[in-house]
Amino acid sequence: MIEVVRHFRLEGNIDRIEAFGGGHINDTYRVFNGAADSPDYLLQRVNDRVFPDVAGLMENIALVTDHLRGRIARAPFPANQQTTLFVVPTKDGARFYRDQEGKYWRMFHFLSDLHVYDFITTTRQAYEGAKSYGYFLRFLDDFPAGRLTEVIPGFHDLARRLRAFQLAANAPTSGREPRCRTEVSLVSELAERLLVIDRLHKSGEIRQRVTHNDTKFNNVLLTPDDRGKCVIDLDTVMPGVVHFDFGDAVRSGIGTAGEDEADLSLVTVDLEKFRAFSAGYLEVTRDVLSATELRYLGLSGAYMTFIMGVRFLTDFLSGDVYYKISSPDHNLLRARNQLRLTQEFLARLPDLDGIIRSS
Numbered sequence: 001m002i003e004v005v006r007h008f009r010l011e012g013n014i015d016r017i018e019a020f021g022g023g024h025i026n027d028t029y030r031v032f033n034g035a036a037d038s039p040d041y042l043l044q045r046v047n048d049r050v051f052p053d054v055a056g057l058m059e060n061i062a063l064v065t066d067h068l069r070g071r072i073a074r075a076p077f078p079a080n081q082q083t084t085l086f087v088v089p090t091k092d093g094a095r096f097y098r099d100q101e102g103k104y105w106r107m108f109h110f111l112s113d114l115h116v117y118d119f120i121t122t123t124r125q126a127y128e129g130a131k132s133y134g135y136f137l138r139f140l141d142d143f144p145a146g147r148l149t150e151v152i153p154g155f156h157d158l159a160r161r162l163r164a165f166q167l168a169a170n171a172p173t174s175g176r177e178p179r180c181r182t183e184v185s186l187v188s189e190l191a192e193r194l195l196v197i198d199r200l201h202k203s204g205e206i207r208q209r210v211t212h213n214d215t216k217f218n219n220v221l222l223t224p225d226d227r228g229k230c231v232i233d234l235d236t237v238m239p240g241v242v243h244f245d246f247g248d249a250v251r252s253g254i255g256t257a258g259e260d261e262a263d264l265s266l267v268t269v270d271l272e273k274f275r276a277f278s279a280g281y282l283e284v285t286r287d288v289l290s291a292t293e294l295r296y297l298g299l300s301g302a303y304m305t306f307i308m309g310v311r312f313l314t315d316f317l318s319g320d321v322y323y324k325i326s327s328p329d330h331n332l333l334r335a336r337n338q339l340r341l342t343q344e345f346l347a348r349l350p351d352l353d354g355i356i357r358s359s
Helices: 054-074 123-139 158-170 177-203 242-253 271-288 291-295 300-318 330-347 349-358
Strands: 014-019 027-033 041-046 104-109 209-211 220-222 228-231 238-240
Touching: 054 123, 123 209, 123 220, 123 228, 123 242, 123 271, 158 177, 158 300, 177 300, 177 330, 209 242, 242 271, 242 300, 271 349, 300 330, 330 349
Parallel strands: none
Antiparallel strands: 014 027, 027 041, 041 104, 209 238, 220 228
16 A cells, blocks of 8 residues: 555655545545645545546546636635645656556545535535535536546436336346336336436537536535535546436435335435525526526436436346345335335425525
8 A cells, every 4th residue: 555655746754544434436545644734645446347447537537626726716705615626646647556456546635624424414514515516516617528538428317227227127137027016117107207307418408517426415525514615526527417416416415214214104305405405506506507407406306316216126127236235125125215215306396396496
């Protein structure tokens, strides 16, 4: 590990290296600096099975963070209080290092005195985290999305996900199809209503933007007094639409239960947290969003939740080849959970739309 670190341009000297965080894809370590006036660093081994184009991924991150830094520096208060990741180059100026075993490594400045929440517990957290996600979209409003590499093609392409689902449903792993016939039917029942965002995106009626594409609440850093400060985990930054980011944020943060909750009676939508999140997000983005983008923002939670339900059910039918599981029916449980949350979002759509109009 120390040998890897020595390939990067560091200030100060290495004191120790410790495993950091609980990410499921990349291995992450905190590099403690022995010099008090020099920063700590965050070292990561990039999972090149999930992200085979590491060069494209790191180019995306460099382009986006450089642009964000420039926009933040020119922004008025309080927008100029946001920050972004800083990529530490290798000693030969590269954005990543590949070791003798073929493993890919990268390094960032460690952002001290900031923290994340896995779940939103207060409306203040929802509001402040939403503002940081909103600033992320706003500051990248003038960045040409076509310059970015699509590191995971079709990541939030619902039509593509439904085709993969249909293949799995037509040729399921032996013995699994009878256990999920209700869920398979529900996917078919809901699909047409939710494909509208996919079609608007592909037709160009919704603008293609730079989007984060993985806006779980634990991908935004907050200050000790719970003010949104920095959007992190930029591996999936790609061209997309605002509904991907807004929808995934409310999917993961506004539901009343985690996606592993088996008691579906506990799975619904917290309207007060949705109101707070919408207020924070739209406070800084409303004037850069089109009327069509705003019109379908309320549907985006259902759209992104449905995609996750379809993905979990596809993996169950395929024999659990993608997601890690802790029991034989784990993916089926997750699919049921996310499909139930989709129905809850759809049932409350008039309320969600009304909140967005008034935010």
